[in-house]
């Protein structure tokens with residue numbers, strides 16, 4: 001089955017990057033609104049475990065916009081205010097909109 005058909009098949013759960021988890025619902029809503037306002041397509045924005053390594057990073061993986069993930073380290077998210085986190089996400093959304101892969 002091709003990846004597009006697989007992703008749209010509701011009987012088959014989407015495989016998310018291992019070691020990642022969703023943001024809180026309110027943050028996810030805020031990011032979805034930000035993505036819509038910027039016209040950027042990202043499948044999902046998730047946290048990855050970076051506390052042990054003190055990893056302060058955000059990046060995207062995936063070539064197909066609706067299957068693309070933006071990953072933000074939990075260490076980075078821990079140390080940013082809400083407006084700072086939004087700026088980081090907006091920066092990455094700019095890359096998504098411009099297809100800077």
Ligand SMILES: [Zn+2]
Nearest residue numbers: 091092095100
């Ligand atoms: Zn950048």
